[in-house]
Amino acid sequence: MSKLFTSVKVGPYEFAHRVVLAPLTRMRAEDGARPGRLMAEYYAQRTSPGALLIGEATIAAANGNGYLGAPGLYDDSQIAGWREVTDAVHAKGGRIFLQLYHAGRQSNAQLQPDGGQPVGPSEVLHGGVAYTEAGWVPNTPNRALQIDEIAAIVESFRTAAERGVKAGFDGVELHGANGYLFDQFLQDGSNQRTDAYGGSFDNRARLLMEATRAVISVWGSDKVAVRLGPSGSWGDMSDRDPVGLFTHVAEQLAKLDLAYLHLIEPRIAGNVEDESRNPDPVAARTIRKHYPGTIIAAGGFKGDSAEAVLAAGDADLVAFGRDFIANPDLPERLRLKLPLNPYDRPTFFGGTEVGYTDYPFYREEAEAEADAGAEALAA
Numbered sequence: 213m214s215k216l217f218t219s220v221k222v223g224p225y226e227f228a229h230r231v232v233l234a235p236l237t238r239m240r241a242e243d244g245a246r247p248g249r250l251m252a253e254y255y256a257q258r259t260s261p262g263a264l265l266i267g268e269a270t271i272a273a274a275n276g277n278g279y280l281g282a283p284g285l286y287d288d289s290q291i292a293g294w295r296e297v298t299d300a301v302h303a304k305g306g307r308i309f310l311q312l313y314h315a316g317r318q319s320n321a322q323l324q325p326d327g328g329q330p331v332g333p334s335e336v337l338h339g340g341v342a343y344t345e346a347g348w349v350p351n352t353p354n355r356a357l358q359i360d361e362i363a364a365i366v367e368s369f370r371t372a373a374e375r376g377v378k379a380g381f382d383g384v385e386l387h388g389a390n391g392y393l394f395d396q397f398l399q400d401g402s403n404q405r406t407d408a409y410g411g412s413f414d415n416r417a418r419l420l421m422e423a424t425r426a427v428i429s430v431w432g433s434d435k436v437a438v439r440l441g442p443s444g445s446w447g448d449m450s451d452r453d454p455v456g457l458f459t460h461v462a463e464q465l466a467k468l469d470l471a472y473l474h475l476i477e478p479r480i481a482g483n484v485e486d487e488s489r490n491p492d493p494v495a496a497r498t499i500r501k502h503y504p505g506t507i508i509a510a511g512g513f514k515g516d517s518a519e520a521v522l523a524a525g526d527a528d529l530v531a532f533g534r535d536f537i538a539n540p541d542l543p544e545r546l547r548l549k550l551p552l553n554p555y556d557r558p559t560f561f562g563g564t565e566v567g568y569t570d571y572p573f574y575r576e577e578a579e580a581e582a583d584a585g586a587e588a589l590a591a
Contacts, residue, residue, distance in 0.1 A: 215522040216515070217547050219262075220529060222506055223383060223434035223471035225307055227529075228262025230522065231543040234510050234531035235266040235311040235385070235439070239281030239343065239562040245271060247283050247293030252300040253569050257540035261305035266474070266531065267297070269313040269387055273368035275331060276393070277323045278315030278351075279343040281562050285312070285372040291379045298380035307382040309437065309471075312372050312427075314365065316393030317354035317402070318447050320344055330354040331361070332396050333403040333410065338448035340391065343561065351447075359407055362419060365393070370426035383435035384427050386420070389476050391447025394420045395440075398457060401450030413460040421464060428468065437508075438465055439474035442495045455498065462503040473503050474531065477511030496526040515546045541573045550574050 217229045233255075242248040255265060271277045271284035284290050294310075301308045317332030320342035324330060332354040340351045357365070373384050388394035396402040397419045403410050409418050420438070428436050442458040451457050465473060475495045496509040509527035518530040536542045538555035545552055551574075559567020 214519060214547070216518055216530065217543075220506075222264060222529070225264075225382065226262070227264050227307075228260075229543055229547075230529040231263070231518075231546060232508055232510075232529050232531040233258050233263070233265040233536050234533040235268050235387070236533055236537060237268050237279060237282060237561065238537075238568060239279050240568060241281050241283040242293070244287070244289055245277070245282060245284035246290050247297050249296065250565060250569060251283070251293070252296045255297050255308065256300035256304055257569060257573075258536060258542070259301045259304040259306035259308075260541075260543050263306040263543065264529065265301060265306055265308040266385055267294075267308055267311050267381070269311055269392075270294075270372070272312040272314050272372040273365060274325050275328065276314035276316070276319075276368070278319045278392075279561070280323065280345060281343070285310070285375045285379065286368060288375065291375050294376075294379035294381070298382075302380070309383040309385050310373075310376040310379070310381040311385045311387050311439070312369055312376075313387035314368070314393040315342075316396045318342065318351055318391055319354075320349050321352040322346070322349070324352075331357045332393070333357065333405055336402055336404060338402070340447040356405075359409065362409065362422075365419070366422045366426050369423040370430060373427040373430040377430065383437065383471055384431055385437040385439055385474060386424055386427060387439050388420050389439050389441030389444055391444065391449045394423070395444065395449060398461065399444075399449050399451040399454075400457075401448070401452075413457055414464075416457070417461050417464060420461070424465070424468060424470075433469045434471055436468075437470050437472045437474055439476070440499075441476040441478075442499065443478040444476060458495075459499065459502045462499045466503050466505055470505060472506040472508050472529070473499070474508040474510065475499055475527075477509065496521060497524070500526045515549070518546075537567075538571050539574075540571055541575070545574055 319330035321327045322344040335356050341348045443454045477495050507527045508529045510531035513530050521527045534555045538553040556567045
């Protein structure tokens with residue numbers, strides 16, 4: 213029997229299956245970082261009854277964006293667009309968690325208020341790119357956050373979480389991976405601070421823990437989650453002891469009784485799968501020993517590998533990204549072992565409905581082929 217298609221409880225919610233829509237940056241928000249009808253259609257297409265969806269990385273603070281076209285919840289004007297998205301998901305029987313992020317140093321001055329410098333834990337030269345009106349451009353060298361600025365960062369996540377309530381979300385996930393601000397504070401390749409936010413594991417995890425508790429104060433712990441990328445290297449990220457760091461962070465998060473912990477496998481670098489990094493789900497396997505709560509694993513999973521990680525007990529649900537982009541009916545295709553549409557990588561980021569809401573459902577394809585065959589016979 214397929215474990216992928218058994219029910220599971222996450223926080224206060226019961227889900228009909230364990231196929232999760234991963235948080236996927238698609239950069240289709242309208243001016244002012246506001247979701248529009250196209251985004252609502254995209255999420256509705258990928259909703260099935262009793263399904264869990266995780267929204268794309270959503271900007272929590274005005275200086276926290278790394279991508280033109282990314283949606284936000286740092287301003288009240290962005291609530292209505294997200295309400296249209298959540299209403300569309302709920303109308304089809306699904307639930308959706310908001311994912312909040314701050315890009316930190318992974319940004320460009322063109323995306324910053326008044327053209328200012330991006331911020332990060334320390335002034336460390338790094339690579340990486342941001343997306344602006346000029347397209348993909350190198351990140352602007354960042355400045356280090358002053359210690360008295362950090363409380364405002366934490367507060368931005370709390371107020372964004374409050375807007376998430378008004379927007380109709382079912383929970384909140386904090387993005388602590390992919391080289392964004394929380395990850396920058398966690399890993400010592402980017403965090404060279406000597407104050408209360410640098411040095412020890414506890415100090416480097418302090419910002420993430422403070423923001424998580426701030427969001428919990430709005431939502432309650434059973435509707436809050438965190439995403440981590442153990443061994444993540446996107447954006448020139450590195451740590452001298454990633455196993456020690458991330459197992460420690462997992463142990464601290466376990467004390468908060470979160471809805472789930474979301475883990476990216478190390479074979480994924482940014483949005484590219486690299487099997488040479490490690491084809492096995494080592495992140496979930498390692499962290500499971502230190503985190504007894506619900507785990508979502510993500511990173512290049514297919515139907516068989518998803519079943520395997522669930523059967524091993526290393527994860528409780530599996531998030532799918534690129535295959536969910538190209539297959540809005542992915543749960544049904546996996547359940548029935550139907551062929552998958554190939555994805556079109558050049559349309560991943562920004563653009564129109566092309567490569568976004570125009571991928572066919574399997575039933576539509578089959579019906580179209582049958583109609584074409586009937587017409588051919590009639591002719």
